[in-house]
Amino acid sequence: MADVRLGIADDSGDESRNWKPTEINEPSQCRSIRLPDNSTAMRVPRLSYTNSGRAILALSSNAVRKLWKWEESDQNLTGRATTSVVPQLWLPPGGNLMTNDTCANPEDAVPCFALSKDDSLLISVSGGDISLINMMTLKMMITFFPHPPSATVLAFHPQNTLIIAIGMEDSSVQIYNIASNQCEANLKGHQKRITGLAFSNILNVLVSSGADSQLCVWNTGGWTKQTSKFLQMPNGQGAAPLADTRVQFHVDQIHLLVVHQTQIATCEAPKLERLKQWDTREASAPITDATYSCNGQSIYVSFEDGSISVLSASTLRLICCINPAAYILPKPSLKVYSLVIIAHPLEPNQFALGLTDGSVYVLEPLESEGGWSGSPPVENSAGPSTTFGATDSDQPQR
Template sequence: MIWKLTEISEASQCRSLTLPEHTRVTKISRLIYTNSGNAILALASNGIHLLWKWQPNDRNSSGKATAGTSPQLWQPSSGILMTNDVADMNPEESVSCFALSKNDAYVMSASGGKISLFNMMTFKMMTIFMAPPPAATFLAFHPQDNNIIAIGMDDNTIQIYNVRVDEVKSKLKGHSKRITGLAFSHVLNVLVSSGADSQICVWNSDGWEKQKAKYLQIPPGRTTAAQSDTRVQFHQDQIHFLVVHETQLAIYEASKLECVKQWVQCESSAPISHATFSCDSQLVYACFLDATVCVFTASHLRLRCRVNPSVYLSSNLNVHPMVIAAHPQEPNQFALGLSDGMVHVFEPLESEGKWGVPPAAENGSTSNVAATSSPARGSGSEQGQR
């Protein structure tokens, strides 16, 4: 099959928007769209949250996030900022994490200190809890009960915490380094965790027993950073999940904990900084430390489109994306949070409608992740396309 990679090197080849900046913010550590799709929430490394809201107008009747119109950097009339407890930590050393409730009413967040619960309408801090040590490194709401949160910790444990009664219900031990990712599947009734030890664990979310554990297949001869973050995110089918590591992207089947697809970054290229599924799980958006962004088909982890730094960065070569977020309803829209505190939103040109041109055979297929088999590392050409 002839495969043509779409290269985007000029701003005119896609639609992009730089969000209004805030002077007190240096580095974007976490980024998420609200579930309603009309706002973007960022957490900076110094513990400050920024919320950009799109308003319905003549050019954007739905009021959804878009690269076509600029949002407002929103603040309540009180003028307060949502700011985390940073507990005398050096912001460069502390880990930032947050989770948004399903109805967008609350954000739970930590930046090395206590965990804060904020009201998203008023920005008021409702409560703070869990003073370190250990410090929280990842947060996830239970899909069936907003009062239950899984909290990954820097002491390698996962604490299952009930907010309503202010009590730790379970403490899960299985990792040897800090927790860097958590994802629930309500279909399989499991929690998948990942750690800086490159290990993935599957826990039953009824009794919290560990069901399976496996180490990532790190390419031979590849040395990774001592504390390389591994992230996990469930596919829309809630059976497969994406694993993101600086060396690779992989799709796993959760019940068997089997790697069904893997894309490995060639050794001479920049590490992956973050990646995410598109909202329909048909694409994977990945950003790299050399400031390129790659769009993959999720079914085969095949590189479809590459957005080069020249599209959105001026000549400042020291800036790179820290985190990437996908719009919850628009499968072709994503946002990047950068190391200089800026956030950019990207969409394909309206005339094209999507990123890159897939081969004819893939056009009609929906989720064919399950049809793929061996943990093939991709052909040399796939690895070498970057």
């Protein structure tokens, strides 16, 4: 029987065919908390755990930054994010909300931020100047890179916190040195705005993705382009429609997750050889975001109908489906769903969601379950058999 939700043809053996994914439809079937927040509800398109796993940082569409912290206690011995203890919304002295600089038309801005590996620095932007923020005090240190064009995605260099990659509205990627206040390289290869950036500290490459559904691989030594491929719709349907394409490296720093509203794919860098792919032609709603779990064994996927899917990272098989009724209070007059999904950096079964109604949720499976579901049968998985898409010598179809 085919997996109707993901549109994957099941050609495996009887054991695999009879295996059923877990369905979570009620609040009693999982653990979840809504993070406390008394401010005006605004969409939450950007969200991140700190690398220590002790806090969650959100950036709302109105340029407001929020930080929730968990503390060590008898109920939470590790001090890490958990659904068992409600965290505190941290405000700087004076109690004022933290905000980014904005452009003339804030509704047109693309909010984005990035945390340094040691959680000491934050770079954040909402259409205006980029702010560099001290995460210990949450005070702004400097602003830089005045617009236009506007920054649309940010990433710290994994070996040098003073170097950042800035994806731009004009389709370029700027390599910027904070210390010298200079642009060290201007990477050009995309046709539309940049929507994703991911560094690999093993391969020494930067992968960029754009609204043109193109991926580019850049060598971090001389910032030369190594590979460029266009994301293709499955089964000869032509190029994917214009939409955000996001990228994330697996914990092995070699395999890459590519997320588009129509499909998810895994590939191997730096040649972008495709490993697995599925599309949403038979799904109930478009994909809004996806992320690897911290151990790289699962992929969490959020959809525009509010549902969440947990996939096996190696096979892209659905292992658990979470109905929105399991964690969202029904709001008949308002369509509420997740814009962003993030995985805890140390707890492989925990993830958090930023929703269209301004709320942030953390979800975990029941302690008695130990995970989101039992493992599906092992499938035979061959290595890379096809390239990821068209090379940059082929023009995508529109």
